[in-house]
Amino acid sequence: MDTPAPSRTIRWEGDDDHVVTLVLDDPDQSANTMNAAFIDSLDAVVDRLATRRDTLRGVIVTSAKKTFFAGGDLRDLIAVTPETAGRSFEAGLRVKRALRTLETLGVPVVAALGGAALGGGYEIALACHHRVLLDRPSARVGLPEVTFGLLPAGGGVTRTVRMFGVTEALTKVLLDGRRYAPAEALAAGLVDETAADASELTARARAFIDAHPDARQPWDVAGFRIPGGTPDRPELAATLPALPALFRERLGGAPYPAPRAVLAAAVEGAQVDLDTAFVIESRHLTELVLGQTTKNMIQGHFFDLRTVESGAGRPRGVPSGTVRKVAVLGAGMMGAGIAHACARAGIDVVLKDTTREAAARGRAHSAGILERALRQGRTTEADRDALLARITPTADPEELAGCDAVIEAVFEDPAVKGEAFREAEKHVAADALLCSNTSTLPIAGLAEAVRRPDDFIGLHFFSPVHRMRLVEIVKGPRTGPLALARAFDLVRQIGKTPIVVNDSRGFFTSRVIGRFLDEGVAMLAEGHDPATVEQAAARAGYPAKVLALMDELTLTLPRRIREENRAAVEKAGGTWRPHPADAVVDRMIDEFGRTGRAAGAGFYDYRDGRRGGLWPGLREHFTDPALNGADLTGLGERMLFVEALDAVRCLAEGVLVSVADANVGSLLGIGFPAWTGGVLTYVNGYPGGLPGFLTRARELRDRHGDRFAPPDLLVRMAANGETFTDR
Structure with a gap:
C-alpha cells in the first residue's frame, strides 16, 4: 500500500490493483474549493502520479464531501487588485498545468462525481477521460461562472470547445451557465454515465479503467479536429456573427462583460494549440476579476446569498422545527402556488376557499405545473400523483384541524384577511404559526384580527411562486422570536430564500419596486417616447421592462397603493406630495380605460392575452417629439438611483436590518439588475464609491426633484x- 502523499486537501488511496483514488477532502472547509491549499495539494499528488505512472493502471478522482467540488475560491477572486493580478494569473496557469499532466499520464483517469460538480469542479472532471455522476436530486454539473461575472478559466472553455465545438459549447454550456441535473447532463454529453448509488459509482469507474487501459482525451489523438471546425472554416465563420447579436438581444444591451469574454476566449482559443488556449482563458479571467461588475456579482450572488441562506436573519438559540400540515387560505394564483410549493416539499396541505370548486381549481394549478414537468422529463407519474395527493381542496373550515401553520393568501383587503384568520383560528392547532401573504399591508394592522399576535407574521411570496425563490418575511411589532424562527424554517423547508424585514407599508420589496415603476411612468409624463423608456430599462439590465411590468401588475394596483399611502400620511398629519407618474396612471385608467394586461389593454396592446406592441396612443397623448435622441444610459441610471436611494432610506428607517437582505431581496424579488450585485452593492461600486454616488444623486435631485434627495445616512457614510456592509 502507498504511504500518504504530502497533501492537505487531497487524500491518496492506493490499492493492490494499482488503481489510485484521489479523494478531495479539505479538512478546513465543508466544501472543496480551488484555494491555495488545494493548488499545492494538486501539484503534490500529480507529481507523485507522474513519478509512478509506469506502475499505475488507473486513477479515480472523487470526493469525501457532499459535493464533489465547489469551484474556485471566490474570496480570492473578489480580492484581486492590479497589484495582485499577476499572482492570480499564474495560480490559474499552475492549476491547468497540473490538470494537463493528469490527463496525459498515459493511464485512464475517471471522475467519480458523488455530488455537484460546478465550475472548477466540473473543470477537474473535464480533465478526466470519463465522467460518472451519482444520480441524486441535488447533483448538478456545469460551468455557471458567467452568472458570477466570470468565465471558466480552469480549462473549461478550452476543453468544452474541443468536446462540443465552438457554437455548441457556447450555447449549451458556457453562455447560459446552466446547471444540469443527472439525466440532463447524460443526455447532453456532459457526463458519460450515471450511477444509482455510491457502490455503483465506484464500480462503474473501475469498469472503465479495466475496459480502457489506453484511454486518452480526444484532443490528444492524432488527427483530432474540433467538432464543427475552427473559426477559419467558412461554415462556422458564417454563424459566429450571430452569437454576439444573440447575447446582446438576451441581455438587452446591459453592461455584462463576462459573456463577451467567454465568446472571445472560445473563438480565440479554437484557433490555437491547447496550451495557448489555456493562457487566453486566464487573460480574459484576469481582466474580468479586475472589473467592478464581477466584484459586484460575486458579492451579491454568492456572499450575500450565502449569508441570507445560512440563517443570519433567524433568531439565535431558538430550536429548529418543521411544519407537517399547512392550511393555505385562498386558492387563487398566489394561494395555489404556495400550496404547490408546500406540497412539493412534502408538507400536507389543506387548500381552502369559499367553495370547494374554487379550491379544486387551485389544486388544478399544481396539476398543470406537474403535467408540464412530466412532458419535459422533470418528474414522474408516481411523483406527480404523490404531490397532488398531499393537497386537499376544501370549503369546510373543520378540515383545517391539525394544521400547525396557516398561510393566508386571500384578497389584499384587511377586512377579508381578518375574517379568514378568525375562521381558521377556531380549527387549526392551538399554537399554529399564523402567516399572511401580503405585499403591502402593514402586519401591525393585520395582527389585530388574530388572538395570538406574537405568533403572527408576514410571508410575502412572489409570483409565479413555483419559479420565484424569494420570500420576504415581515416581522410585526408584536411578532415573537419563536414565530420568526418558525417562519424562517418554513421558508427554508419549502426550498425558498428568506429575507427578514421589519413592518412598514410596502415593506422593502414592494416599496422599492414601486419607485422603479413610478420613475418609468414619470419619463412618459416628461414626454419621452415609450419605446425609449423600455429600451432604457433593458439597457440598465432590468429583466422586465418598466411599462410591460406595470401592465402585468395592473395600473389599478399602484393607484390603490398610492391612495392607501396618501390616507396614511394625511392621517399621521403629514402632507401628501403627488408623483409625476400619478397623472399618467390616472389618465390611462379614467380617460382611456386601459388598466393593464388582465383587461386586455394597458401601455401595450394585447390580443388573446398575448402582448403586442406599445399602444400607439402613448405617443399621441404623452410623447414630446422634441425629446428624440434621449440619453438611454441616463434614463436607466435614474431607475437604478431611485430604487437604490429608497433602499438606503429603508436601512435608515430600520425596515431593512441587513445589507445582505437588501441585496438578495432586490436581486431575487424585484429584478434589480444582476450586474449590480444588488441595490446596496450598486451604491458601493458606483464610480467614486459613496461620494461619487452622492454627487450624482444631488445632480438628479436638482434636475428631477426630491425623490432623488440623498438620505442623511448616505451623506454621513x-x-x-x-x-454598506454587514461586517
Missing part, C-alpha cells in the same frame, strides 16, 4: 469613507 460618504463623509466617513464607509461602505
Whole structure:
C-alpha cells in the first residue's frame, strides 16, 4: 500500500490493483474549493502520479464531501487588485498545468462525481477521460461562472470547445451557465454515465479503467479536429456573427462583460494549440476579476446569498422545527402556488376557499405545473400523483384541524384577511404559526384580527411562486422570536430564500419596486417616447421592462397603493406630495380605460392575452417629439438611483436590518439588475464609491426633484469613507 502523499486537501488511496483514488477532502472547509491549499495539494499528488505512472493502471478522482467540488475560491477572486493580478494569473496557469499532466499520464483517469460538480469542479472532471455522476436530486454539473461575472478559466472553455465545438459549447454550456441535473447532463454529453448509488459509482469507474487501459482525451489523438471546425472554416465563420447579436438581444444591451469574454476566449482559443488556449482563458479571467461588475456579482450572488441562506436573519438559540400540515387560505394564483410549493416539499396541505370548486381549481394549478414537468422529463407519474395527493381542496373550515401553520393568501383587503384568520383560528392547532401573504399591508394592522399576535407574521411570496425563490418575511411589532424562527424554517423547508424585514407599508420589496415603476411612468409624463423608456430599462439590465411590468401588475394596483399611502400620511398629519407618474396612471385608467394586461389593454396592446406592441396612443397623448435622441444610459441610471436611494432610506428607517437582505431581496424579488450585485452593492461600486454616488444623486435631485434627495445616512457614510456592509 502507498504511504500518504504530502497533501492537505487531497487524500491518496492506493490499492493492490494499482488503481489510485484521489479523494478531495479539505479538512478546513465543508466544501472543496480551488484555494491555495488545494493548488499545492494538486501539484503534490500529480507529481507523485507522474513519478509512478509506469506502475499505475488507473486513477479515480472523487470526493469525501457532499459535493464533489465547489469551484474556485471566490474570496480570492473578489480580492484581486492590479497589484495582485499577476499572482492570480499564474495560480490559474499552475492549476491547468497540473490538470494537463493528469490527463496525459498515459493511464485512464475517471471522475467519480458523488455530488455537484460546478465550475472548477466540473473543470477537474473535464480533465478526466470519463465522467460518472451519482444520480441524486441535488447533483448538478456545469460551468455557471458567467452568472458570477466570470468565465471558466480552469480549462473549461478550452476543453468544452474541443468536446462540443465552438457554437455548441457556447450555447449549451458556457453562455447560459446552466446547471444540469443527472439525466440532463447524460443526455447532453456532459457526463458519460450515471450511477444509482455510491457502490455503483465506484464500480462503474473501475469498469472503465479495466475496459480502457489506453484511454486518452480526444484532443490528444492524432488527427483530432474540433467538432464543427475552427473559426477559419467558412461554415462556422458564417454563424459566429450571430452569437454576439444573440447575447446582446438576451441581455438587452446591459453592461455584462463576462459573456463577451467567454465568446472571445472560445473563438480565440479554437484557433490555437491547447496550451495557448489555456493562457487566453486566464487573460480574459484576469481582466474580468479586475472589473467592478464581477466584484459586484460575486458579492451579491454568492456572499450575500450565502449569508441570507445560512440563517443570519433567524433568531439565535431558538430550536429548529418543521411544519407537517399547512392550511393555505385562498386558492387563487398566489394561494395555489404556495400550496404547490408546500406540497412539493412534502408538507400536507389543506387548500381552502369559499367553495370547494374554487379550491379544486387551485389544486388544478399544481396539476398543470406537474403535467408540464412530466412532458419535459422533470418528474414522474408516481411523483406527480404523490404531490397532488398531499393537497386537499376544501370549503369546510373543520378540515383545517391539525394544521400547525396557516398561510393566508386571500384578497389584499384587511377586512377579508381578518375574517379568514378568525375562521381558521377556531380549527387549526392551538399554537399554529399564523402567516399572511401580503405585499403591502402593514402586519401591525393585520395582527389585530388574530388572538395570538406574537405568533403572527408576514410571508410575502412572489409570483409565479413555483419559479420565484424569494420570500420576504415581515416581522410585526408584536411578532415573537419563536414565530420568526418558525417562519424562517418554513421558508427554508419549502426550498425558498428568506429575507427578514421589519413592518412598514410596502415593506422593502414592494416599496422599492414601486419607485422603479413610478420613475418609468414619470419619463412618459416628461414626454419621452415609450419605446425609449423600455429600451432604457433593458439597457440598465432590468429583466422586465418598466411599462410591460406595470401592465402585468395592473395600473389599478399602484393607484390603490398610492391612495392607501396618501390616507396614511394625511392621517399621521403629514402632507401628501403627488408623483409625476400619478397623472399618467390616472389618465390611462379614467380617460382611456386601459388598466393593464388582465383587461386586455394597458401601455401595450394585447390580443388573446398575448402582448403586442406599445399602444400607439402613448405617443399621441404623452410623447414630446422634441425629446428624440434621449440619453438611454441616463434614463436607466435614474431607475437604478431611485430604487437604490429608497433602499438606503429603508436601512435608515430600520425596515431593512441587513445589507445582505437588501441585496438578495432586490436581486431575487424585484429584478434589480444582476450586474449590480444588488441595490446596496450598486451604491458601493458606483464610480467614486459613496461620494461619487452622492454627487450624482444631488445632480438628479436638482434636475428631477426630491425623490432623488440623498438620505442623511448616505451623506454621513460618504463623509466617513464607509461602505454598506454587514461586517
